[in-house]
Amino acid sequence: GQQVMQIPQYQHVQEGEDFTTYCNSSTTLSNIQWYKQRPGGHPVFLIQLVKSGEVKKQKRLTFQFGEAKKNSSLHITATQTTDVGTYFCAGRSSNFNKFYFGSGTKLNVKP
Amino acid sequence: NAGVTQTPKFQVLKTGQSMTLQCAQDMNHEYMSWYRQDPGMGLRLIHYSVGAGITDQGEVPNGYNVSRSTTEDFPLRLLSAAPSQTSVYFCASSAGGDEQFFGPGTRLTVL
Numbered sequence: 001g002q003q004v005m006q007i008p009q010y011q012h013v014q015e016g017e018d019f020t021t022y023c024n025s026s027t028t029l030s031n032i033q034w035y036k037q038r039p040g041g042h043p044v045f046l047i048q049l050v051k052s053g054e055v056k057k058q059k060r061l062t063f064q065f066g067e068a069k070k071n072s073s074l075h076i077t078a079t080q081t082t083d084v085g086t087y088f089c090a091g092r093s094s095n096f097n098k099f100y101f102g103s104g105t106k107l108n109v110k111p
Numbered sequence: 112n113a114g115v116t117q118t119p120k121f122q123v124l125k126t127g128q129s130m131t132l133q134c135a136q137d138m139n140h141e142y143m144s145w146y147r148q149d150p151g152m153g154l155r156l157i158h159y160s161v162g163a164g165i166t167d168q169g170e171v172p173n174g175y176n177v178s179r180s181t182t183e184d185f186p187l188r189l190l191s192a193a194p195s196q197t198s199v200y201f202c203a204s205s206a207g208g209d210e211q212f213f214g215p216g217t218r219l220t221v222l
Contacts, residue, residue: 009151033211042201042213043154088153090211097161097208098169099144103153 004091006102014110019076021105023089030094032065032072037104038085046074046087079109112137117202117214124192124221132187132217134202140212142205143185144169145177147198148216154201160185161208192221 003026013019023032031050035043047056049065049072056063062075072089086104093100118133136143144159146169156169160179174196176188185204189196197220203211 006153035211042216043203043211045210045212048209090154092208097142097167098156098159099208099211100170101146101153101155103151 004089004100004102006089006105008105009103010106010108012108012110013079015081016078019079019083019107020073021087021089021107022071022073023091023102024071025091025100026070028069028094029091030069031092032069033090033092033099034063034072034074035088035090036085037088041085043088076107079107081109081111083107084109114138115202115204115212115214117200117217119217120215121218122220124189124219126193126221128192129188129190130192132189132200132202132219134185134187134214135183136185136204136212137183138204138206138212139182140204140206141182142208143179144203144211145175145185145187146201146203147171147196148201149198157187157200194221197221 006023033048034046037043053067054065060077064073086106088104089102090099115136141162145157146154148154155171158177160166200217202214205211
């Protein structure tokens with residue numbers, strides 16, 4: 001069945017270091033979304049990528065969608081303590097109106 | 112706008128009891144969905160709806176029922192609670208399957 005794998009599961013960085021999380025799907029996706037969840041909170045939408053090879057930037061965050069629309073990455077440059085949380089990707093199947101979430105990457109930033 | 116609201120915030124049930132988790136949105140979104148979140152497993156889709164009167168199963172539908180009589184409301188019913196259903200439940204809505212807006216969640220414990 002449909003699966004979206006996400007790595008790493010945890011990442012501990014020193015403030016100012018960079019961070020990257022990766023998602024891979026077993027099948028082609030119609031689009032992929034990224035969410036951030038703070039401890040005790042609910043997922044909050046960050047961005048949606050639709051086109052093959054698409055790259056989008058939000059300040060220190062860079063999002064990429066692979067050419068084959070099966071993988072994606074989120075890169076944070078010069079992390080800050082406010083970046084702490086769990087980052088999830090959510091892939092939308094090209095055949096069905098469903099979203100499949102990755103297991104998330106929990107980011108901890110040490111000041 | 113209140114966005115997506117969920118009630119209750121916390122619930123403790125005994126095995127075999129039934130209950131309904133409520134979800135409502137005031138954004139006139141057609142697409143609504145229910146997810147459960149367990150440690151290390153991300154969010155898994157339980158059921159979803161693309162409009163009033165239309166529902167479909169997600170990844171983990173067993174033990175749960177839904178209905179969508181209005182655009183605003185999408186309740187989730189547990190007919191006979193089991194300890195395996197202990198989880199955090201999130202309801203989400205979106206316009207056309209794009210950015211998903213999540214509710215604050217319901218933390219359910221089944222003893």
